[in-house]
Amino acid sequence: MAQVNVTIDGRQIKTESEKTVLEVAKENGIYIPTLCHDPRLKPYGACRLCLVEVEGAKEPLLACATQVADGMVIATDTVTLHEIRKTIVELLLSNHPLDCLVCESTGQCELQDIAYNLGIEEIRFEGERHTYTIEDFNPLIERDPNKCILCGRCVRICQEVQQDFVYDFAERGFETIVTTPYDRSLIKTLCEFCGQCISTCPTGALTERLSRFKGRVWETKKTKTICPYCGCGCQIELYSKNSEVVRVGTEVKSGVNSGNLCVKGRFGYDFINHPDRLTAPLVRKGRKLKKASWEEALDLVALKLSEIKKKHGADSIAFLSSAKCTNEENYLMQKFARAVIGTNNIDHCARL
């Protein structure tokens, strides 16, 4: 990769030649609006919002698909560009339901943010509007093609990253729609329900059913942690509101999973606040397990383990630790078995 010098909005920037104008701008905190861009995907150039002016070029160029070259002088925010972007967004909005009050994407909708940033107060265009009614009976993914802006991100993430090829464009012109083979419900396709399409959708066209009405993004606390399912160790973000985990997200291009997730990682979280969770110790009284205080339960365990050790020796006690618990807890459990009880009878389900 060769070192190059470019100028963006008057700022001299040293960077590498294989990067795009959009990447370099982003790295340097310069905002260029985009709707069809996702760093997990190849440049596509569908939304035309990232147009920038480059000295010497006859017309504006796409920042997402143009690589920087030495000596390039780029302007990202001119009056002409502003007008182009405004027109594009107004055209999109002229056929977009403005139900932001209840739309699940509000607060994390890229279209909403861009409309706000461009200061669009009125839409100059009136025309036909889509009124699709699509009922896709599946528990996880809500599809509303009326909110689709045809950026193709769901189509591409399903093809390029997930490689399931569930979505594609059908029909032409104004009738163009993103759909499944034969307009089938996702359940009847090869969909793995990874929800990658939701993660990349810039509007409310693809949203999660489980988290519907569970909390606005600005009401939730975001905690970066690790997925509890298989051994991949994907980095996830838990969104919680009032002590309830209401959604799982990822940081794009982050962690061993590069911001990707599978169905379990993305949708398998509501066991956390499930009403059947054990919330108090239980002690067997007669044939039944009855609620008890921590003092009572812990005293009983300590007493019984001590008694059995005294009577039958330490090796009459066996411990199973857990591949679901942390390193710290596993370390302590084996220390407890070995140093406190005095047995090497400790294992876990590594073999199962």
Place this chain on the structure above:
Amino acid sequence: MTNTIADIAQAKAILVMGSNTTEAHPIVALSIKQAVSENGAKLIVIDPRRIRLVDYAHLWLSQKAGTDVAVLNGLMNVILTEGLEDKQFIAGRTEGFGELKNVLAKYTPEYVEEISGIPADLLREAARIFARSERGSLIYAMGITQHTTGTDNVLSIANLAMMTGNIGKPGTGVNPLRGQNNVQGACDMGALPGCVSGYQNVCDQRTITKCKDLWGAKLPEKPGLSVVEMFEAALRGEVKAMHIMGENPMLSDPDLGHVEKALRKLDFLVVQDIFLTETAEFADVVLPGVTFAERDGTFTNTERRVQRVRKAIEPVGDSRPDWGIICELSRRIGYKMDYSSVGEITDEIASFTPTYAGITFERVSREGVQWPCPNPDHPGTPILHAEKFTRGLGKFHPVEHKPPAEEPDEEYPLILTTGRYLFQYHTGTMSRHSRGLEEMCHEARVEINPADADKLKVKEGDWVKLITRRGKIKVKACVTERAPKGTVFMPFHFKESPANVLTNPALDPVSKIPELKVCAVRVEKAGSRQ
């Protein structure tokens, strides 16, 4: 894994054996698909079932379950015969190749075809693709290890990797995929009968001295019992009490009838878990632990990366983090475990465990680190065995094919193999309490080949009885070409049709892993669920 998940994408050939990667490790599968579609890697899948990954593969070799050593020896036989081995790597980095050669001689593709059912020419083609590629990655999971020959299977994979020089470089390696978020960590931390954290042997005098110095305790001298052995000892009346934390042997272990008898026989059983699991129902005391979302600490993933787990919400109800519970019990029994925070335990692990010595709580909160990491300035080790093996030279361990502990016969004419579904996970404690996953898939089906189904007059959705020497269960049939002729498959997630009632508890003599992937079964048509 000797290598990282990300570097799979750099492989030029990928051999996946005994791993249903798209369902059990979907994110690893993304790297495999990317290697194939973006970087032109050739994918070879060796699995009895036509798993989804086969859709992306150049070759699919469907072996009879339990013949992996023969298949791997066959691949190596072809490589040797055609002179495709990495002579430089073998000469410079390994020893014992002569002995391996002697054993391989008889595993001609034709001989292997007799054992495994894989056509000889297909085996030849797979061997050529793998050996001729500049970088080859070997990926496996429980399909390789859960056999009475599990250790032999893994040794054979290592033989193949060394013979082709696929060790110590990006895009290569011996890459087992671990099935649980922290099963790597639980092993690393010494939740094993033979070693304390960092695989320090309990019989080693240095370990005994270290425990005395750092824990102030005398380490018991002989190795303990493994999980399946514990239940056997309980049945014999030798183990009287068990303390089970976050495990559900009443669904996960082989021969559940046996496990149930053992649990009933115990004088005292304490279970720490987040739900009243099938195992907890037998307990004398149940202690409510917390989920990953309610605790701080670290997990270690399948590529040995130690990563920070962060608490998102307070413990639900009166539940408590498991580490706190252990400390409280310890105090009551008279051993002080005094930690004011999880980080203090992480730091104690670093001081006790050479492979984790450079991994402090403060550091891992900033970045994930791959062990071995012997000191705070060490960057961690993404790729193992880069310059030399732990023992110096890599040793070839020649192994012969041995049949599984139980083979089909007249009474039990089919093979049963078990595994996971995409939408469910292990014994379902988490996934079956997740509404969306449960709605996507809430029951088991036994996959049966149309030819076998025809013989039994079983149609899609019919109830069938599965009977083995251990027990019987009822389950609905899924008639599909995914299952090869003569083999049926079912998942073990569901308590309504617990596959492990059927499975064989026969153990690998070295690793003590049970043979969950092969047993003999009879399938009968059943009238209804009852």
